[in-house]
Amino acid sequence: MANALLIQVLNGLVYGGLLFIVSVGLVLIFGLRRVVNFAHGSLFMIGAYVGFSIATVAGFWAGVLGAAVVLAVAGVLLDVSVFRPLRRQDPIATVLVTFGLLLILEDLAHTVWGKDTHTLPLPEMLAGSVDILGQPFPAYRLMVIAVAAAVGVGLALWLRFSRVGLFVRASSIDPVTTAVQGVNTDRVSALVVAVGTGLAGLSGTIAAPLLALSPSMGGSILIESFIVVVVGGLGSFSGALIAALAIGQIHNLGIIYVPWAATMVPFLLMVAVLVWRPTGFAGSHV
Amino acid sequence: MSELLAFSNVVAGYGGARILHDLDLRIDAGERVAVLGRNGVGKTTIVNAFLGIARRMQGEIRLAGKAVGDIRHFTAARAGISVVPQGRCIIPNLTVRENLILGAAVRRKGAWTVERVFAMFPILKERADTPGTALSGGQQQMLAIGRALMANPHLLVLDEPSEGLAPVIVDELADNLRHVADGGTGLLIIEQNYSLVRRVAERYYVLSKGEVAEQGAMAGLTKESLKKHIAV
Numbered sequence: 001m002a003n004a005l006l007i008q009v010l011n012g013l014v015y016g017g018l019l020f021i022v023s024v025g026l027v028l029i030f031g032l033r034r035v036v037n038f039a040h041g042s043l044f045m046i047g048a049y050v051g052f053s054i055a056t057v058a059g060f061w062a063g064v065l066g067a068a069v070v071l072a073v074a075g076v077l078l079d080v081s082v083f084r085p086l087r088r089q090d091p092i093a094t095v096l097v098t099f100g101l102l103l104i105l106e107d108l109a110h111t112v113w114g115k116d117t118h119t120l121p122l123p124e125m126l127a128g129s130v131d132i133l134g135q136p137f138p139a140y141r142l143m144v145i146a147v148a149a150a151v152g153v154g155l156a157l158w159l160r161f162s163r164v165g166l167f168v169r170a171s172s173i174d175p176v177t178t179a180v181q182g183v184n185t186d187r188v189s190a191l192v193v194a195v196g197t198g199l200a201g202l203s204g205t206i207a208a209p210l211l212a213l214s215p216s217m218g219g220s221i222l223i224e225s226f227i228v229v230v231v232g233g234l235g236s237f238s239g240a241l242i243a244a245l246a247i248g249q250i251h252n253l254g255i256i257y258v259p260w261a262a263t264m265v266p267f268l269l270m271v272a273v274l275v276w277r278p279t280g281f282a283g284s285h286v
Numbered sequence: 287m288s289e290l291l292a293f294s295n296v297v298a299g300y301g302g303a304r305i306l307h308d309l310d311l312r313i314d315a316g317e318r319v320a321v322l323g324r325n326g327v328g329k330t331t332i333v334n335a336f337l338g339i340a341r342r343m344q345g346e347i348r349l350a351g352k353a354v355g356d357i358r359h360f361t362a363a364r365a366g367i368s369v370v371p372q373g374r375c376i377i378p379n380l381t382v383r384e385n386l387i388l389g390a391a392v393r394r395k396g397a398w399t400v401e402r403v404f405a406m407f408p409i410l411k412e413r414a415d416t417p418g419t420a421l422s423g424g425q426q427q428m429l430a431i432g433r434a435l436m437a438n439p440h441l442l443v444l445d446e447p448s449e450g451l452a453p454v455i456v457d458e459l460a461d462n463l464r465h466v467a468d469g470g471t472g473l474l475i476i477e478q479n480y481s482l483v484r485r486v487a488e489r490y491y492v493l494s495k496g497e498v499a500e501q502g503a504m505a506g507l508t509k510e511s512l513k514k515h516i517a518v
């Protein structure tokens with residue numbers, strides 16, 4: 001019983017980890033550009049397809065890396081062509097453009113990859129399972145947890161200890177003062193958007209073997225990521241981590257123990273947080 | 287003398303509002319210059335104009351001798367002009383040390399390092415790892431000055447540095463600024479506090495309604511014109 005619960009907790013961590021990688025991208029982009037990127041789920045979906053296409057010719061890991069790079073480049077284009085020109089307009093303009101982009105990207109996926117669902121096979125090396133306290137657990141899922149942990153640690157170290165990370169934290173609070181110190185905050189923003197969309201691409205490919213690829217696969221992860229971002233506090237890195245892990249568990253345990261309410265619980269949590277502490281439980285700093 | 291900052295016939299403001307009219311001003315290397323003027327005459331707008339925050343509508347702004355058409359926020363820092371903004375603008379989620387490191391973003395080599403700033407303002411060393419905004423007003427002013435010096439600027443521009451400081455702290459500030467100037471850094475001090483300016487500047491401009499109403503050597507500034515243009 002206890003072991004079965006442990007397996008469920010691990011499964012929750014898998015989903016929470018994926019959710020973290022997606023939402024931390026949203027958080028970073030919001031921190032620098034004050035933009036709620038509705039296209040983020042579609043970038044996750046495009047990442048899954050791009051990774052799928054690369055993986056079928058060049059192997060799984062090339063797919064993961066390739067999807068991250070392609071989506072990062074797309075992120076730079078997105079920043080330069082949408083976020084930067086619209087930064088002085090009403091934020092609703094940017095939101096509408098990213099919403100339009102969501103629709104365009106779904107159509108693009110339909111056109112390029114067709115309406116049939118694809119499945120990305122597991123990499124051979126990780127196809128088996130690992131024994132955890134006498135229970136088998138898929139090795140691939142452990143790897144997903146490890147990647148999420150690596151992304152979290154890597155980002156935290158980068159933000160905390162690197163020079164550019166310092167510029168990122170400073171720009172997210174006071175872009176004008178940061179720029180006055182000589183920092184080209186537009187470049188910092190483009191980099192951060194690229195990191196955010198690159199992570200969406202990476203997580204899309206990592207998630208692909210666990211989900212069926214379809215043009216609409218970005219929808220539910222986008223919604224749950226929004227919940228993570230709201231619960232964790234808009235723009236908060238540590239808040240996103242805690243909220244993603246919590247919602248991963250809630251999502252997973254909910255499906256097992258209260259299936260009739262599983263999809264509702266994250267929303268209830270969001271409503272509760274909004275009522276109890278509207279800034280989220282970690283405030284609002286990157 | 288090489289020119290650090292110059293305004294020629296500059297008209298600048300915000301949106302459609304013109305705040306500076308036909309402004310002429312020039313600071314050369316190693317000079318210590320004051321800009322005096324009452325509340326709201328446009329002193330901060332001078333700073334905002336060369337930082338690309340206010341809009342230049344006419345005239346020419348030269349940074350380190352070069353006319354700049356499209357001024358970005360980072361242009362001045364990269365030309366060797368650092369600003370201690372009015373209100374200090376310490377970044378709250380960075381520690382004291384990180385705020386200083388941010389000031390070195392332009393990576394210009396020179397005498398000013400974190401250690402040297404700590405030597406001038408020992409209290410900053412004691413509080414190096416606390417958030418910058420946890421400091422008192424006077425300490426935040428030191429931090430803002432330290433941050434600006436970290437860029438090893440040729441010109442340090444201070445916008446009302448004495449605002450909100452106790453008189454003893456203003457005295458210390460005057461000593462610190464003279465120390466900075468002795469190292470060869472030019473100073474442009476925007477102030478309403480005559481006693482600070484008198485001890486630091488050698489030349490002055492008096493700003494009135496967005497124009498230079500008077501200028502000259504500090505020694506020649508009379509009580510009458512002071513009374514006329516700023517409250518003493």
Ligand SMILES: Nc1ncnc2c1ncn2[C@@H]1O[C@H](COP(=O)(O)OP(=O)(O)OP(=O)(O)O)[C@@H](O)[C@H]1O
Binds near residue numbers: 324
């Ligand atoms: N960002 C802005 N947008 C629009 N108008 C502004 C802005 N900043 C200042 N102003 C206006 O420009 C005029 C001059 O302001 P400025 O801040 O340059 O004055 P100042 O001499 O620095 O005053 P103080 O001594 O109070 O700092 C004021 O009328 C002010 O209302």
Ligand SMILES: [Mg+2]
Binds near residue numbers: 372445
């Ligand atoms: Mg002012």
